[in-house]
Amino acid sequence: MPPIKNLTIDAERLWDDLMQTARIGGTAKGGICRLTLTDVDREVRDWFKARAQALGCAVTVDDMGNMFARRRGQRDDVPPIAMGSHLDTQPSGGKFDGALGVLAALEALQTLHRAGYETFAPIEVINWTNEEGSRFTPGMIASGVFAGAFTRDWAIARQDRKGESFGEALDKIGYRGGEPCGAHKLSAFFELHIEQGPYLEAGGKEIGVVTGVQAMRWYEMTVTGQDSHAGTTPMPRRHDALLGAARIVEAVNDCARQFPEAVGTVGLMEVRPGSPNVIPGEAYFTLDLRDPDATVIDRMETAIAAAAERIAGELGLSVALKNVSTQPAVEFDKGCIASVRAAVKASGYSSRDIISRAGHDAAYVARVAPTTMIFVPCRDGISHNEAEFSRKEQCSAGAQVLLQVVLDYDRQLTERHRRG
Amino acid sequence: MPPIKNLTIDAERLWDDLMQTARIGGTAKGGICRLTLTDVDREVRDWFKARAQALGCAVTVDDMGNMFARRRGQRDDVPPIAMGSHLDTQPSGGKFDGALGVLAALEALQTLHRAGYETFAPIEVINWTNEEGSRFTPGMIASGVFAGAFTRDWAIARQDRKGESFGEALDKIGYRGGEPCGAHKLSAFFELHIEQGPYLEAGGKEIGVVTGVQAMRWYEMTVTGQDSHAGTTPMPRRHDALLGAARIVEAVNDCARQFPEAVGTVGLMEVRPGSPNVIPGEAYFTLDLRDPDATVIDRMETAIAAAAERIAGELGLSVALKNVSTQPAVEFDKGCIASVRAAVKASGYSSRDIISRAGHDAAYVARVAPTTMIFVPCRDGISHNEAEFSRKEQCSAGAQVLLQVVLDYDRQLTERHRRG
Numbered sequence: 001m002p003p004i005k006n007l008t009i010d011a012e013r014l015w016d017d018l019m020q021t022a023r024i025g026g027t028a029k030g031g032i033c034r035l036t037l038t039d040v041d042r043e044v045r046d047w048f049k050a051r052a053q054a055l056g057c058a059v060t061v062d063d064m065g066n067m068f069a070r071r072r073g074q075r076d077d078v079p080p081i082a083m084g085s086h087l088d089t090q091p092s093g094g095k096f097d098g099a100l101g102v103l104a105a106l107e108a109l110q111t112l113h114r115a116g117y118e119t120f121a122p123i124e125v126i127n128w129t130n131e132e133g134s135r136f137t138p139g140m141i142a143s144g145v146f147a148g149a150f151t152r153d154w155a156i157a158r159q160d161r162k163g164e165s166f167g168e169a170l171d172k173i174g175y176r177g178g179e180p181c182g183a184h185k186l187s188a189f190f191e192l193h194i195e196q197g198p199y200l201e202a203g204g205k206e207i208g209v210v211t212g213v214q215a216m217r218w219y220e221m222t223v224t225g226q227d228s229h230a231g232t233t234p235m236p237r238r239h240d241a242l243l244g245a246a247r248i249v250e251a252v253n254d255c256a257r258q259f260p261e262a263v264g265t266v267g268l269m270e271v272r273p274g275s276p277n278v279i280p281g282e283a284y285f286t287l288d289l290r291d292p293d294a295t296v297i298d299r300m301e302t303a304i305a306a307a308a309e310r311i312a313g314e315l316g317l318s319v320a321l322k323n324v325s326t327q328p329a330v331e332f333d334k335g336c337i338a339s340v341r342a343a344v345k346a347s348g349y350s351s352r353d354i355i356s357r358a359g360h361d362a363a364y365v366a367r368v369a370p371t372t373m374i375f376v377p378c379r380d381g382i383s384h385n386e387a388e389f390s391r392k393e394q395c396s397a398g399a400q401v402l403l404q405v406v407l408d409y410d411r412q413l414t415e416r417h418r419r420g
Numbered sequence: 421m422p423p424i425k426n427l428t429i430d431a432e433r434l435w436d437d438l439m440q441t442a443r444i445g446g447t448a449k450g451g452i453c454r455l456t457l458t459d460v461d462r463e464v465r466d467w468f469k470a471r472a473q474a475l476g477c478a479v480t481v482d483d484m485g486n487m488f489a490r491r492r493g494q495r496d497d498v499p500p501i502a503m504g505s506h507l508d509t510q511p512s513g514g515k516f517d518g519a520l521g522v523l524a525a526l527e528a529l530q531t532l533h534r535a536g537y538e539t540f541a542p543i544e545v546i547n548w549t550n551e552e553g554s555r556f557t558p559g560m561i562a563s564g565v566f567a568g569a570f571t572r573d574w575a576i577a578r579q580d581r582k583g584e585s586f587g588e589a590l591d592k593i594g595y596r597g598g599e600p601c602g603a604h605k606l607s608a609f610f611e612l613h614i615e616q617g618p619y620l621e622a623g624g625k626e627i628g629v630v631t632g633v634q635a636m637r638w639y640e641m642t643v644t645g646q647d648s649h650a651g652t653t654p655m656p657r658r659h660d661a662l663l664g665a666a667r668i669v670e671a672v673n674d675c676a677r678q679f680p681e682a683v684g685t686v687g688l689m690e691v692r693p694g695s696p697n698v699i700p701g702e703a704y705f706t707l708d709l710r711d712p713d714a715t716v717i718d719r720m721e722t723a724i725a726a727a728a729e730r731i732a733g734e735l736g737l738s739v740a741l742k743n744v745s746t747q748p749a750v751e752f753d754k755g756c757i758a759s760v761r762a763a764v765k766a767s768g769y770s771s772r773d774i775i776s777r778a779g780h781d782a783a784y785v786a787r788v789a790p791t792t793m794i795f796v797p798c799r800d801g802i803s804h805n806e807a808e809f810s811r812k813e814q815c816s817a818g819a820q821v822l823l824q825v826v827l828d829y830d831r832q833l834t835e836r837h838r839r840g
Contacts, residue, residue, distance in 0.1 A: 195652070197652035226802075228802060231636065232803065234618065236677075242686055246665075250666055250667065256655050263653070267662075280687060
């Protein structure tokens, strides 16, 4: 079958939607602060719902607040082909992370609507709740419940720093729906996202064909020494926990650089007692290790633990390393990836295969439905930052591929159903 | 003149006073939490006042809350010979830091009282307000006002973390006196203190003849990089402020170890934004440099600033170093030190000359009166810690020397006045 070429998304309309919704929670520096389940999240959800309904969609909400805007197909008994991402942001997030995936999906749906094109399967646009995890940890909690990674009751009871629960926050903004989270079956799920890294831009490629998500492991480390007087304790008699932590930070950096694809990050550190004239007796910090190959993370963990023990021994400290989270590597669905390749080819864009270095809702959804992602470049690889930026033509390329992918996948479904 | 040998302090009575007052603000682990100008500070001040009055002393209070318990001499027009220290503690302080200097002074005074010994000059015991600086910064603020290092109005307006001012706290516990701080003239001041370091214990010496206080300088340093996504930012593209800070911590340690007497400490560090999956864009930390010779601190400052610039250059960071406090080295009064040497000799204790590595009220008082200090050993050099400990005989040796010093200094004063 030749690819469908006559449907083209409207780049201006998509850009207008991105800029219009960016005002909801917009910051002075051009970013967005739209924490999940806040009043501004309700506002953008209301906008999304109204827009989808204006296109004739039925909008349903599950009991984790995930929103499904559904355009009917020829066969409404077939599970929908879904697209989407998330509308919440980091506290100082950009205009594109999450929003592009939802608004491009809406634009693709609108293109079908205006053309009067009837798909075989229903088409849905999904807005997943709390992808970022900035207000309620962990991130991707609602797609995690959808995929069975967490229980609904555990997730609903998560509290923000003010002690408000996820469930209370859902009720407060009126987005606790009736459908049990996870009951919603999908024929496939496609998530368009900015790369959040430098590779597409550096290689001059317009589209990233995402083949999987790298593995990730989180740890907490505590280095214990002895707090003592900064004036009276001679250098050779010190058991300085911060000096030990500093050497471990260096070891993490050294270790990650030994593997071409690996990253290792100490992002949070607390030093106790934390007084200018007291030698630190304790340093607590987090450790984030990632690589497409989980066995590389195993090797990094072993090397870092050994380095930490050696450093602690040299300084008369003790050290405790605790694994607190493990995300296996994800391989996306081969059929979905083939559809992306076909769509890229049909659209004429340049592309490369790429691994997602960040976590995404698609990584959980992949456990319960054929899933993949499409990446577009972002400037300097910067994300989770108000300076995050992708150009209009980069966004529209992603949206066009997303539309083509859905059409391709829908034709495959049609073929499969015809053959029985 | 032969030394006076017939007056001996009561080791048991001193120990009992140390243990009794340690209950005021006493902690479960055997330390003391007696923050300045709190209810427990009032309680120990009331105890001190009552005890001094029972020995026939007049107790006056200045407008910084410093307390002066005065025993009359033959010549009440001669400024008093004073002894003392402070009764406030760190949040998890020990039983000896400060308390020993006040209670041993009280014991010396009691010994004179019981013996009916009449000194030439009046003898005073001083309790300085807020030596520790744990509730109101900076430490030694009231002896600092006494010596003209700070203005009274500035000090009175200092606020604790709850926004209560020093002046309000003085009024609340009823210890804002009428005498202007600094108007109180002294013939001399002697402060007995635990060493808070390891040298006396290591050398098997009973008394430290303190010849001065080392110089100290405080700095704040901020390392700025770029916060970015821990998953998507490849190692070579990072500008990790914490990695830079870690290398500077190592450089501070290396630098201090190049000078035999120097110490260098990073005691407080804050990493921003402080999220496990965000590469730190900023690290803020304090730097405390000390050496008996201020020119060594100059050299350390130059070396550390150069190392920080080099490290920042390597990692694509920027770094700002700001000097926030400078304490010059203090040389104590030669006449006072001679009295301590004479007292040590008369008492038969082993001793060594020593520099104080910590700041003390005596360092400020030395600006306005002949001053020195006497040190006694403490176990493992540990201080500012609930485990801080000196043995009964170590405490009483210090008290005995303190008494002898006052008698020696008083006789010198007598001689000087006779000669006119």
